[in-house]
Every structure is written in C-alpha cells, then in structure tokens.
Amino acid sequence: MERWLVMSNCQTVGLANCLQAQAPDIVITPLDPGQFKARPWRVKLRMGSFDRLLIYPAIRQEVPKARLDRISTHVELPIITFRGYHPDLIYIFNRAKPLSGPISHYHSAIVFACYLQGISASDTLAYFNGHFFERCGYFDVWSGERDRLVAEFEAAGLNIRPYFRDWGRTTAFMYSYNHPRIQPLYDMASALLECQDLPTYRSDLIPHDNLANSAIFAVYPEIGESVGVHGRYEFRSAGNYRTIGLEEYIGRCFALYATLQVSDLEPFHEFRKQVEDIRALL
Structure with missing residues (x-):
C-alpha cells in the first residue's frame, strides 16, 4: 500500500x-x-x-x-483561490508584517480606503451599495477569476472545468479568498487522482468541512445577487460561531487602525492599486 x-x-x-x-x-x-x-x-x-x-x-x-x-x-x-465572491477582501501590512484584524488577516479595501481619506466609520457604511461596488469594478471580477483558476489547474495537469460548473449553484463555494468549502477540495482530489491515472471512489460521504470553523468574510448581498447566490453582511472570526454585521465590522476596523501609525500601514503589493483607485472614487 x-x-x-x-x-x-x-x-x-x-x-x-x-x-x-x-x-x-x-x-x-x-x-x-x-x-x-x-x-x-x-x-x-x-x-x-x-x-x-x-x-x-x-x-x-x-x-x-x-x-x-x-x-x-x-x-x-495548485491551491484554490478565488476573489469572485470577495472582491473587496485585501491584506494589509503593519510594519511589514500581516495585520490581524476583527476577521483574521482579512480587511476591506473600501473600509481601509475610507479610513485613509479621513471618512468616519458611520459615513463609510454608506459606501456599501451596488452603485459604489459597480464603480469599484467588483461586478467584473467573477469571469476573470474563473478563467485564472481553471488555467492554473490546467497548468498543473488538472482539469477542474467539469467540476467548476457545479460549484456555487446554490451557495458561495468560498468562505474567503483562499478558504474553499469542502466540495471544491473533494473535486480537486478527484482531479488529482485522475491526473495520476488512478481510480476515484466518489460518494456522498465527503469529509468534514474543517475550514467552516475558520475566519469567514462576508459575501456582500449585492455581489452575491450578481453571481446567483444569497449574500449577507455577516463576518465571523476563526473558532467563533458569533457573526458580526457590517456596522460592527467597520467600527472594529476603524478602532484598530486608530491604534496604529498610518505610515506603518500598507496594503499587500497586489492590492495597492485597488485601494488607491477606491480612494480616488471617494
């Protein structure tokens, strides 16, 4: 064996x-x-x-x-990463180290941009709407992310196209940018075995979804509606089944940022342009 x-x-x-x-x-x-x-x-x-x-x-x-x-x-x-449900999710450095916030290392580009612009937490809430998301380009992320993910798996010799069509038909298949639900991982396992010319013994007895107890970033309702799933402003920290709403999430982010030097805070390289573009829209 x-x-x-x-x-x-x-x-x-x-x-x-x-x-x-x-x-x-x-x-x-x-x-x-x-x-x-x-x-x-x-x-x-x-x-x-x-x-x-x-x-x-x-x-x-x-x-x-x-x-x-x-x-x-x-x-x-390869690994499963997908921003189609969470285009607002970014990572931030504090003194060159990943900054942990109310929901692990997951931050909102809109919230951070508003904070940098001196907009209050209460006024920041008003920017969470479909019109502003459209101006941020959030409704255009899905197709590009799908094509990128499929291509990355194909480069590794894995065909996930037939499986991807079933993901997200009833609910978001990601908890965050890099935390998939168990079904995509189950299908990835099938693709791996197929690539190794080994049989797959699939059944409905799929393993426990261990990432369900990890940090979960909200699927904004307006984003969810645009891709055919139900979204809600519910955020959850790792190991905690108490969710927090958008207003509390924004307030806790602002409270955290206020304890730090703004000059020490910087989005990860891949998110810097996104934050700057949003600041220009505010």
Missing part, C-alpha cells in the same frame, strides 16, 4: 481527507508547515516512509530542512 504526504497551505487537511476518502488503497498523511516546525526532528525521520509527495511549491521555502528529497516522487499542487 502506497503512502502519500500532502503539504500545502490551510487547505492541506481538507485536501488530504478528500484524497483519503476517494483512494482507500493509499495511506494519505497531511502535513502543513506549522506541524513541521513544531516537531521537525520527528517529521524528518518519517520522510523516507512516503512514496509520493504532493506539495504546493511555495511551501518548500517554508520548510527548507524538511528533507523532502527522501521522497522519490514529487507532484506539484
């Missing part, structure tokens, strides 16, 4: 469980960078016991001493 090691980002456990559910003749083990760093010596001793490594390439630089060379076969993994 073959033994596979799966190393990726926060999708590691869900993907490994989905692979295990569809490949009963293979032993699948998940390992994220945090687990390796907690007990590196123990993990390194086990590396030689695996036949195949399924790894997201960016993870290699996080575990340079993992002795991955002891595994003979390496398969590169």
Whole structure:
C-alpha cells in the first residue's frame, strides 16, 4: 500500500481527507508547515516512509530542512483561490508584517480606503451599495477569476472545468479568498487522482468541512445577487460561531487602525492599486 504526504497551505487537511476518502488503497498523511516546525526532528525521520509527495511549491521555502528529497516522487499542487465572491477582501501590512484584524488577516479595501481619506466609520457604511461596488469594478471580477483558476489547474495537469460548473449553484463555494468549502477540495482530489491515472471512489460521504470553523468574510448581498447566490453582511472570526454585521465590522476596523501609525500601514503589493483607485472614487 502506497503512502502519500500532502503539504500545502490551510487547505492541506481538507485536501488530504478528500484524497483519503476517494483512494482507500493509499495511506494519505497531511502535513502543513506549522506541524513541521513544531516537531521537525520527528517529521524528518518519517520522510523516507512516503512514496509520493504532493506539495504546493511555495511551501518548500517554508520548510527548507524538511528533507523532502527522501521522497522519490514529487507532484506539484495548485491551491484554490478565488476573489469572485470577495472582491473587496485585501491584506494589509503593519510594519511589514500581516495585520490581524476583527476577521483574521482579512480587511476591506473600501473600509481601509475610507479610513485613509479621513471618512468616519458611520459615513463609510454608506459606501456599501451596488452603485459604489459597480464603480469599484467588483461586478467584473467573477469571469476573470474563473478563467485564472481553471488555467492554473490546467497548468498543473488538472482539469477542474467539469467540476467548476457545479460549484456555487446554490451557495458561495468560498468562505474567503483562499478558504474553499469542502466540495471544491473533494473535486480537486478527484482531479488529482485522475491526473495520476488512478481510480476515484466518489460518494456522498465527503469529509468534514474543517475550514467552516475558520475566519469567514462576508459575501456582500449585492455581489452575491450578481453571481446567483444569497449574500449577507455577516463576518465571523476563526473558532467563533458569533457573526458580526457590517456596522460592527467597520467600527472594529476603524478602532484598530486608530491604534496604529498610518505610515506603518500598507496594503499587500497586489492590492495597492485597488485601494488607491477606491480612494480616488471617494
């Protein structure tokens, strides 16, 4: 019986469980960078016991001493990222380190832009409407994100086109930009096995959705309506089933930013133009 090691980002456990559910003749083990760093010596001793490594390439630089060379076969993994439901979600640096806010590291470009412009929290609320979202280009994100995601998987030899058509038919298939629900990971596992010329044993007994207990960013109702799902202004922090509404989310973001030096705050590189464009619209 073959033994596979799966190393990726926060999708590691869900993907490994989905692979295990569809490949009963293979032993699948998940390992994220945090687990390796907690007990590196123990993990390194086990590396030689695996036949195949399924790894997201960016993870290699996080575990340079993992002795991955002891595994003979390496398969590169893509990850599921998708901004179609959350075009307003951005990441912010504080003194060159990711800034954690009310909902993990997830921030709103509109909220941050309003804060930088000196607009009050109460007045910021008024910018959350379909007209302003349209001016921000938020309704134009979906198709480009779909094409990018499909292309990235095709570049890795995985065909998710037939599966993607079913995602999001009744609800958003992402909890945030980089946290998918379990069904896309289940389908990704099928595509991986197909790419390896192995049979898939699919059923309705899919694994537990472990990312459902992670940070969840709201699907704005106006955005949801434009892509055929029900949205609501509900945000939730990791490990907490109490949701907060838009007004509370904005207030808590403003309160956080007020404790910091504005000069220390900067959006991640890929979001800088977005924030500047929104500031120009305000």
